[in-house]
Amino acid sequence: MKDIKHFLRQNSLRPTKQRVIIANYLFDGVNKHVTAETLSNELLKMKAGISLATIYNTLHDFYEKGLLKKLMINSERIYFDTNTEHHHHFYSKKDQKLIDINADMKVSGLPKPPKNKKINKIEVLVHLDN
Amino acid sequence: MKDIKHFLRQNSLRPTKQRVIIANYLFDGVNKHVTAETLSNELLKMKAGISLATIYNTLHDFYEKGLLKKLMINSERIYFDTNTEHHHHFYSKKDQKLIDINADMKVSGLPKPPKNKKINKIEVLVHLDN
DNA sequence: CAATACATTAGAATCATTCTAAACTGATAT
DNA sequence: ATATCAGTTTAGAATGATTCTAATGTATTG
Ligand SMILES: [Mn+2]
Ligand SMILES: [Mn+2]
Ligand SMILES: [Zn+2]
Ligand SMILES: [Zn+2]
Numbered sequence: 457m458k459d460i461k462h463f464l465r466q467n468s469l470r471p472t473k474q475r476v477i478i479a480n481y482l483f484d485g486v487n488k489h490v491t492a493e494t495l496s497n498e499l500l501k502m503k504a505g506i507s508l509a510t511i512y513n514t515l516h517d518f519y520e521k522g523l524l525k526k527l528m529i530n531s532e533r534i535y536f537d538t539n540t541e542h543h544h545h546f547y548s549k550k551d552q553k554l555i556d557i558n559a560d561m562k563v564s565g566l567p568k569p570p571k572n573k574k575i576n577k578i579e580v581l582v583h584l585d586n
Numbered sequence: 587m588k589d590i591k592h593f594l595r596q597n598s599l600r601p602t603k604q605r606v607i608i609a610n611y612l613f614d615g616v617n618k619h620v621t622a623e624t625l626s627n628e629l630l631k632m633k634a635g636i637s638l639a640t641i642y643n644t645l646h647d648f649y650e651k652g653l654l655k656k657l658m659i660n661s662e663r664i665y666f667d668t669n670t671e672h673h674h675h676f677y678s679k680k681d682q683k684l685i686d687i688n689a690d691m692k693v694s695g696l697p698k699p700p701k702n703k704k705i706n707k708i709e710v711l712v713h714l715d716n
Numbered sequence: 717c718a719a720t721a722c723a724t725t726a727g728a729a730t731c732a733t734t735c736t737a738a739a740c741t742g743a744t745a746t
Numbered sequence: 747a748t749a750t751c752a753g754t755t756t757a758g759a760a761t762g763a764t765t766c767t768a769a770t771g772t773a774t775t776g
Contacts (some may be wrong), residue, residue, distance in 0.1 A: 528661045557696070642734075
């Protein structure tokens with residue numbers, strides 16, 4: 457992402473100092489899975505102290521513009537995923553880490569959804585032992 | 587479940603008044619997905635006021651004895667499942683409801699897990715639209 | 717450089733869940 | 747049966763992730 461400010465403006469987001477820093481980190485070309493807390497820690501490492509309130513606001517703003525996906529995997533925190541394509545995950549509970557599965561996986565044997573309900577998306581989560 | 591007290595004893599759980607009431611409700615032969623809150627509401631309907639602390643304790647006790655499965659689907663609450671067989675789910679976010687998929691589903695195209703990691707289990711969650 | 721709409725922030729509030737510690741009860745031994 | 751005691755229940759406090767509030771700061775536009 458060369459011009460983050462332009463990128464934010466394209467997505468109807470004012471390029472504030474904090475959003476530029478966060479977007480630069482998140483959209484550096486390497487897909488990431490972050491929580492508010494892990495993002496806060498990364499920002500502190502790079503000497504950018506941004507309040508937790510702003511981190512939450514920004515993650516949700518980016519999510520609302522479709523720049524992040526929200527993953528509900530763990531009942532104790534929300535993960536945001538910079539890979540917005542439909543994909544699946546390996547999940548290590550021990551490491552509290554997600555790994556993208558970009559392979560084209562197929563699920564067979566799926567029964568019909570209940571009456572009046574439509575399938576929105578199918579999510580495969582592969583739990584790892586260690 | 588005819589003899590709940592015996593069932594609880596078999597699972598090294600003292601058949602206290604509260605556990606008997608909760609076990610009678612949960613293990614009546616109809617599989618259920620409950621949260622502490624939905625269970626509390628059901629118990630109130632049947633005039634059994636059991637403290638939330640006990641409800642949480644009991645759900646975790648049953649979970650530890652393998653009588654319930656824990657489902658981490660939603661970052662805002664924990665679901666407990668009386669169906670302890672390996673199975674998948676339809677999930678309606680709108681209704682906050684889970685529906686068992688007992689069909690024998692297959693996932694193909696799964697890549698190898700990362701080095702030194704073993705696959706524990708594969709969970710398929712089918713999100714419903716409405 | 718205003719004016720103003722939008723963004724940031726510290727701190728309070730919220731809410732599911734867990735913890736604490738005191739009162740209670742089921743199991744066991746006399 | 748009764749006493750004993752480990753295990754259980756409970757109210758209420760504590761915790762921790764997230765959201766809210768409302769005061770202050772800033773990007774944008776003219
Ligand atoms: Mn993620
Ligand atoms: Mn719950
Ligand atoms: Zn991902
Ligand atoms: Zn189920």
